[in-house]
Amino acid sequence: MITRExxxxxxxxxxxxxxxxxxxxSCREAGLAGIMLVQxxxxxxxxxxxxxxREIIDQMxxxxxxxxxxxxxxxxxxxxxxxxxxxxxxxxxNQEVNIGxxxxxxxxxxxGPFMTGLILAACVGxxxxxxxxxxxxxxxxxxxxxxSIDPVRFLxxxxxxxxxxxxxxxxxxxxxxxxxxxxxxxxxxxxxxxQAYIDNATRFADVxxxxxxxxxxxxxxxxxxxxxxxxxxxxxxxAVGVGLSTRQAVVTSFLLLLIVxxxxxxxxxx
Amino acid sequence: xxxxxxNRELTTEVIVGAFMMTVLLGLGYFTIILxxxxxxxxxxxxxxxxxxxxxxxxxxxxxxRGMPIGTVDRLxxxxxxxxxxxxxxxxxxxxxxxxxTVVTTSILGGRHLEINExxxxxxxxEREFYDGTPPYDLIGDAAAVVNxxxxxxxxxxxxxxxxxxxxxxxxxxxxxxxxxxxLGRLVSKDDTLYNDIAASAKALRxxxxxxxxxKSTIGKLLSDDDKIYKDLTATVASLRAVAERLESGKSTxxxxxxxxxxxxxxxxxxxxxxxxxxxxxxxxxxxxxxxLTDDSLYDDVSSTVKEARDTxxxxxxxxxxxxxxxxxxxxx
Numbered sequence: 001m002i003t004r005e006x007x008x009x010x011x012x013x014x015x016x017x018x019x020x021x022x023x024x025x026s027c028r029e030a031g032l033a034g035i036m037l038v039q040x041x042x043x044x045x046x047x048x049x050x051x052x053x054r055e056i057i058d059q060m061x062x063x064x065x066x067x068x069x070x071x072x073x074x075x076x077x078x079x080x081x082x083x084x085x086x087x088x089x090x091x092x093x094n095q096e097v098n099i100g101x102x103x104x105x106x107x108x109x110x111x112g113p114f115m116t117g118l119i120l121a122a123c124v125g126x127x128x129x130x131x132x133x134x135x136x137x138x139x140x141x142x143x144x145x146x147x148s149i150d151p152v153r154f155l156x157x158x159x160x161x162x163x164x165x166x167x168x169x170x171x172x173x174x175x176x177x178x179x180x181x182x183x184x185x186x187x188x189x190x191x192x193x194x195q196a197y198i199d200n201a202t203r204f205a206d207v208x209x210x211x212x213x214x215x216x217x218x219x220x221x222x223x224x225x226x227x228x229x230x231x232x233x234x235x236x237x238x239a240v241g242v243g244l245s246t247r248q249a250v251v252t253s254f255l256l257l258l259i260v261x262x263x264x265x266x267x268x269x270x
Numbered sequence: 271x272x273x274x275x276x277n278r279e280l281t282t283e284v285i286v287g288a289f290m291m292t293v294l295l296g297l298g299y300f301t302i303i304l305x306x307x308x309x310x311x312x313x314x315x316x317x318x319x320x321x322x323x324x325x326x327x328x329x330x331x332x333x334x335r336g337m338p339i340g341t342v343d344r345l346x347x348x349x350x351x352x353x354x355x356x357x358x359x360x361x362x363x364x365x366x367x368x369x370x371t372v373v374t375t376s377i378l379g380g381r382h383l384e385i386n387e388x389x390x391x392x393x394x395x396e397r398e399f400y401d402g403t404p405p406y407d408l409i410g411d412a413a414a415v416v417n418x419x420x421x422x423x424x425x426x427x428x429x430x431x432x433x434x435x436x437x438x439x440x441x442x443x444x445x446x447x448x449x450x451x452x453l454g455r456l457v458s459k460d461d462t463l464y465n466d467i468a469a470s471a472k473a474l475r476x477x478x479x480x481x482x483x484x485k486s487t488i489g490k491l492l493s494d495d496d497k498i499y500k501d502l503t504a505t506v507a508s509l510r511a512v513a514e515r516l517e518s519g520k521s522t523x524x525x526x527x528x529x530x531x532x533x534x535x536x537x538x539x540x541x542x543x544x545x546x547x548x549x550x551x552x553x554x555x556x557x558x559x560x561x562l563t564d565d566s567l568y569d570d571v572s573s574t575v576k577e578a579r580d581t582x583x584x585x586x587x588x589x590x591x592x593x594x595x596x597x598x599x600x601x602x
Contacts, residue, residue: 095376172297
């Protein structure tokens with residue numbers, strides 16, 4: 001049962017009461033989100049049905065292709081900024097040729113997946129939360145349940161699959177464009193030839209860096225979808241509630257991206 | 271309407287599929303590039319044994335003459351050391367004095383396996399595994415240098431020496447600032463010493479100017495005109511000729527200076543004779559001695575000379591008469 005009835009609780013007493021209620025509600029929300037995620041994963045057994053496939057393709061188009069313009073600009077300028085900042089410092093040691101390594105490793109390990117995650121959380125996650133939230137407040141989700149259509153399978157699973165596929169793909173795309181942006185800065189601002197830049201970039205980066213970045217992309221896609229869908233389903237209080245859910249989905253996604261990103265780095269590199 | 275909807279769905283699927291295919295191809299390409307595996311090139315295995323590999327990792331480059339020729343495949347820790355198993359894309363022939371070592375790639379870190387093939391004139395070495403040279407530990411060496419510096423600075427009293435030296439320098443500068451000593455006087459506001467030095471410099475400049483203009487003897491000597499030099503050369507040549515003549519015993523002076531003592535003996539004998547004559551003269555012996563010592567003889571000679579003069583006078587006066595008489599009587 002996804003649809004929730006409005007709940008009213010007596011106001012908490014004192015500071016400890018508020019903190020306790022916050023902790024309990026947070027755990028409850030995390031539990032509900034986890035249950036929804038497991039349900040969505042279990043529902044992936046239906047992902048190859050014609051209707052589900054159609055929905056997944058649509059979601060991939062919406063989440064991935066329509067975000068390309070923003071991601072392209074962000075990725076190129078992220079790489080350019082990284083190259084410029086690193087190159088300015090390395091120039092003091094006459095080592096600006098090493099910006100290729102700095103940009104490539106930074107983009108593959110952290111910046112590529114993280115920037116992609118931020119953009120998708122802001123663009124796609126907020127859209128998911130708003131869309132589902134609107135469906136909830138307009139009781140479309142309740143109607144689905146009345147018709148014995150599983151909202152998780154119908155709404156969450158296609159988005160989860162689409163985001164789990166598209167986020168690492170877009171993260172890789174971001175990495176490539178970031179490296180190209182760094183090369184442009186190296187060639188035009190720092191006097192590093194393109195060939196030297198690419199040689200240096202590929203010399204120190206590792207396959208592990210590439211696939212850890214891809215793994216982060218997968219995790220970020222799951223996080224964004226889960227948080228956004230959960231916040232959408234938790235929407236109450238009409239249009240105001242939709243706005244609150246959308247904001248809460250973006251904020252929670254950002255925080256979780258940072259925390260999970262750190263934990264993955266800690267797991268693989270320390 | 272349905273056809274339009276199907277077309278839109280198809281377009282969406284094609285775009286998403288093309289994007290995913292592009293990403294997968296890029297991912298595969300990057301996987302090949304970053305894994306540094308030459309999958310389509312026949313590779314030559316190389317096994318090198320090290321005591322320590324200083325953090326060399328799988329996938330690090332193998333470099334020969336500055337050119338990457340392969341990668342490190344894996345590292346194995348065995349009883350006899352660390353075996354580095356590398357795959358070389360270009361075959362390398364190692365000679366007796368080969369050197370294989372682990373080198374730091376850049377200041378930012380990273381390692382690679384450096385191969386020096388050795389002297390080509392020496393025999394080729396082919397072994398199951400090769401011995402690597404212990405890596406050059408830059409950080410360790412730097413630490414040793416720092417420790418040495420610290421020991422020198424702290425334990426051997428270099429800092430104390432610096433402190434004393436700085437105190438002495440401070441003392442010197444204080445004295446200079448106070449106008450003590452030559453430097454102090456030069457630095458002080460009193461221009462006397464400066465004026466003296468300036469005057470000396472001016473005088474020196476005038477002297478050097480005169481010398482350059484060829485005035486005075488030294489100036490002439492220094493001038494481009496070599497007349498004096500020639501004169502001096504000629505004089506020296508003459509002196510040398512005179513000296514040679516003196517040495518060879520030619521001329522009187524030369525004979526006097528020669529080792530032959532004959533003239534000296536003659537002179538000694540002559541001197542002795544003169545001495546004896548002088549003694550005889552002093553004693554009044556002989557005619558001259560008596561003339562020197564006895565005045566009567568002088569008087570006699572004087573009167574004799576006087577008489578002879580008178581006689582000659584008489585004869586001069588009587589000579590016309592006698593001449594005429596002779597002529598007159600001679601006619602008969």
